[in-house]
Amino acid sequence: MIELYDPAVYERGVPYEDLGWLRENSPVHWHRDPQGPGFWAVTRHADVVHVSRHPELFSSYEGLAMIGEYPEPDKELQRLLILNQDPPEHSRRRSLVNKGFTPRMISKLEQHIREVCDQLLDRCEGEGDFVTQVAAPLPLQVICELLGAPVADRDLLFDLSNRLIGWDDPEFQTTYEDGQHAGGELMAYGNALAAERMREPRDDLITRLIRPGPDGAMLSPDDVGMFTILLVVAGNETTRNAASNGMQAFFDHPDQWRRLLDDRSLLEPAVEELVRWATPVMQFRRTATADTTIGDQPIRKGDKVVVFYNAANRDPAVFPDPDVFDIGRDPNPHVGFGGGGPHFCLGAHLARMELRVLFETIARRFPDIAPKGEARRLRSNFINGIKEMPVAFRPPQG
Template structure:
């Protein structure tokens, strides 16, 4: 039996074989769900794009974007997240936040990202854990820079984000309620930063978000708090796991690592292939707002729809040799940042830059990096995550 819901399945790895079978034989497939009547699992690239680009048909707000069922008070709180909003409310919130994520604003961070990467590599020698020593600190330090938060708060943000998305993993010794508490703490953290910037404006994302735009629109402290929660997942967990899974892909395909080390001009296409291959966010859910069809399959109003980016990113009708990791792949219309439409990843420019600078630095300074143990994966049906990956760094070059 094909099982896509049980998070324990993903501890062994993404079930690509099952996703491929569905994509070929039942691309819009009715799947059981222990909490609800079930959902439609959408696995073809074209169908994922269709659902993503039609929020008027497939709502994030109605049943929330995350799989699972939640108490009504929790649903109302989660609907304050842009992740769980539809246009026009989503569009208004996004326009206020977007001014901190333009290519020009992200470009200003490049030198800081280079300094962070070099500092992280300076600390690497012998054997260690790639996740906690390299992949996790990079986005956390960048988030601190964006928010104007003290860099020493990165450990706090690391802990809160793990609790928020890892409550289904027994190793984190947490619960759904503790995950909710972590979200509340992150919201309070963002609220406090916003309140401080009202009194002491700075050149950071928080100040830009609470500064009225040309029409006088502004984010409230609660809006900033909710965005801090979103940033902790979208800006931290995704980049962390793309970096870890990208490094693992190079370990599994050493000829591609040698290719990158010898030819750094491949960095841009390598980053796109890393995101396609890793697909850190494996799926999102929508709710059908009317009777409609997806890929010819009728769906009814109120039905839950789960789009599987992991399957879409290996669709052979779109990607030649989709199960081959090829850092020169071009074109590469992956859906690792979403399927287009209003929820396309706000931080795509930032994630690309972080990954490009990180792998450029590793290839230059740690060309002999190698695996040194088993990889331990996150128990989650949402985030494709690695908890630990032991590596042999070797002495970093200057």
């Protein structure tokens, strides 16, 4: 029996063989659900895009965007996150936060990102853990810069993010309730930042978010608190795991690493391929708002629908030789940042820049970086995560 729900499955690795079988034989497949009657597993690229671009038919608000089921009080709180909203409320909230994530605003961070990458690699020598020394601290330091938060808070944000996302993994925490507490702490952290910026504005994202827009609309401190949860988790986990899975992809395909070392013009397409290959966020859930169809499959109002981005990103109808890691792949219409529509990743520009600068810096500083043991994977059906990756940091010879 194909199993896509159990987090333990993913600790052994993404079940690409099973996802591929479903995509070929049952692309909209009724899957058992330990918390409910079941859900439709959507694995074909065209269908994932269709669901993503039709929020009027497939709601993030009704059952939330996560695959699990939650008590109604928890749902009401989580619906304050734009992740769990539908247009028009989602559009209104997103327009307020989008002003901090325009390409022009993100471009101002490039020099800071370069400095962070060099500082992190300055502390790398001999053997170490790529995740805790490089992949995890990079996005957290960038997030601290965005928020105007002290870099000293990086470890706190790292811990809260792990507890919130990794609650299925005993290494990070033991209960769902602890994950809820971590979310509350993150919200309080954002609230405090917002209150401080109201008293003393700075040149940072929080200050921009609490300023009234042209129509007078602005985010409240509670809104900023909920946005902080989203930024710390989404901005940290996606880049962190794209970086670590990307490094692992280069270890598994050394010809592609040599190709990048020989031709740095491949950095931009390499980033797109890393995101396609890694697909850090593996799935999101939607709820049908009316009787409809996905492909040839009838869907009833109220049905749970789960789109599997990792399956769509290996769809041979869209990607020639989809199981080949090719840093020159072009075109590359992956759904690693979402399938389009209103929930396309707000931080895509930032994530691309972080990954490009990181791998450019690694190629310059440690061209002979090599694995020194097996990577340990996160126990999660949501994040394609690596917890630990032993490496040898080898500088250029001569």
